[in-house]
Amino acid sequence: MGGCTSKPSPSGRPDNPFFPGNDYPLIDNSTPTNPTPSAAKASPFFPFYTPSPARHRRNKSRDVTGGESKSVTSTPLRQLRRAFNPPSPAKHIRAALRRRKGKKEAALSAEATEAPPPEAGEEGLSAEATEAPPQEEGEEVGLDKRFGFARDLHSRVELGDEIGRGHFGYTCSAKFRKGELKGQVVAVKIIPKSKMTSAIAIEDVRREVKILQALSGHKNLVQFYDAFEDNANVYIAMELCEGGELLDRILARGGKYSEDDAKPVIIQILNVVAFCHLHGVVHRDLKPENFLYTSKEENSQLKAIDFGLSDFVKPDERLNDIVGSAYYVAPEVLHRSYTTEADVWSIGVIAYILLCGSRPFWARTESGIFRAVLKADPSFDEAPWPFLSSEAKDFVKRLLFKDPRRRMSASQALMHPWIRGYDRDMNVPFDILIFRQMKAYLRSSSLRKAALRALSKTLITDEIIYLKTQFSFLSPNKDGFITLGSIRSALSSNATDEMKETRIPEFLALLNGLQHRGMDFEEFCAAAINVHQHESLDCWEESIRHAYELFERNGNRAIVIEELASELGVGPAITVHSVLHDWIRHTDGKLSFFGFAKLLHGVSVRPSVKTTR
């Protein structure tokens, strides 16, 4: 069964992912962050970056609060200059860029006049918009903009020229005047306090620094040095990356990378993102602009920057605020219930762009893009896709599964056949997804455990290779067993302080089913098998039939509805019973094939949702 391949992307919709592009960008007021729609447009902390230059034009003309600064008004040009082509037909990125540059002014004025009224009820986005809680007027008056950072920037650091700009701040080169880093040239990101017009915006900056500080040390993450403040600004001193943004390299190449050139880029991105996820951080703004090269050299190291939209997430928690950049945003973010997999989607978008030079989800307006993200399947039919390896396509498709439960995790992606052999010395980090699976397994009923054990006998080679790697990570003493102690020591090596102090104890507490015993590889496979991912394989039907046969031989038993209900943790309601009726075979009272399949998928116990915005 080892040769089983993936299915083509689910419900392969052949139609064009373009939509008539005259929708008003609904997202503007769909997040509760925003005090009011108009204030949201004026706020530089508006958490969603529109790809449409039109909005910035409108902002400018409509902005009566004076909240627009140089950095925001400079963005439309930057984004126009940097637009990718639509996916269909895939065109050479450079040619389109040249064309667009010529038409820039015309396009700007045309699009600026193109703002039709909002469409009601579309995609649920406008419905969600009404959920935005009202924010008190004049909140800014009482805002405490003290961060507790050092106030002696100017005596310790000499600021140099501006080297970059974003929505929130600008970045300068700088030099330490004294101390350990004396003479060292660094980068200082400067975020004006005048832009922090809400408690949430202030909290975002606080978190940006905290996360950078907590994660600093990974080779693909910008090194943090120190944070400062004065009455006007917050200053984040970090490693200077002199090689420019990944986006510029993509554009300089004309958009397309050979498979072998794309691999090291994607590996570095996956590496740092798997690290973030293990440490409980979702980046939420992964895009080629937010990866910098340390030097101009072709194979210099890539560093993730800009944790301005990042957040902490506990293993069991889901986030619900809609943030990110439209082209890269995952469907479940738009549905307001997501966790680490949302970052993996963004990496899928980056991988798609690297390999073909076009965006997988494209439209002329924000709401059009969102519709494409939610509904359209990216095209793999046009050049260069037919000429790329099937592994490359499978890889990208598995990052872009709309169902986050089917999507690969970052660690898993590093083990995908397309890149697995590329870097022999690669250390694949522990997968947070395995942890979630193990936790769920340890808490499930003996019947479900037996079902999972049967299914794990149908794992394919690629799955086994990945599970072996993860197992050997967790059982460093090589005695063939995972224990709480072995998990602790595996996670502690290379862990950040934050990880050691809070995260590892949290992990261990959730795995307390292992308190008095070990777990061998066979059981680990049952614990870690991901039913939703396994289901996306071509051989699923065959696989589950075979698993049921095994389960019939040594796992199935007579069960009554009450017991089943309590095993599943559902109440004794009559409606539940009528549902569970089909799960039990009438002839002998044992679990039916239907019940077996249902049991494998588990009952979805509603996870806690973190509400931050």
Ligand SMILES: Nc1ncnc2c1ncn2[C@@H]1O[C@H](COP(=O)(O)OP(=O)(O)OP(=O)(O)O)[C@@H](O)[C@H]1O
């Ligand atoms: N460590 C660094 N070394 C060199 N340049 C940097 C560094 N950090 C940031 N920059 C430059 O400054 C730009 C803005 O930084 P950053 O993306 O962190 O700001 P932002 O205001 O959060 O931007 P955004 O609009 O993307 O949210 C980057 O795109 C990059 O060009």
Ligand SMILES: [Ca+2]
């Ligand atoms: Ca950025």
Ligand SMILES: [Ca+2]
């Ligand atoms: Ca940012």
Ligand SMILES: [Ca+2]
């Ligand atoms: Ca921020």
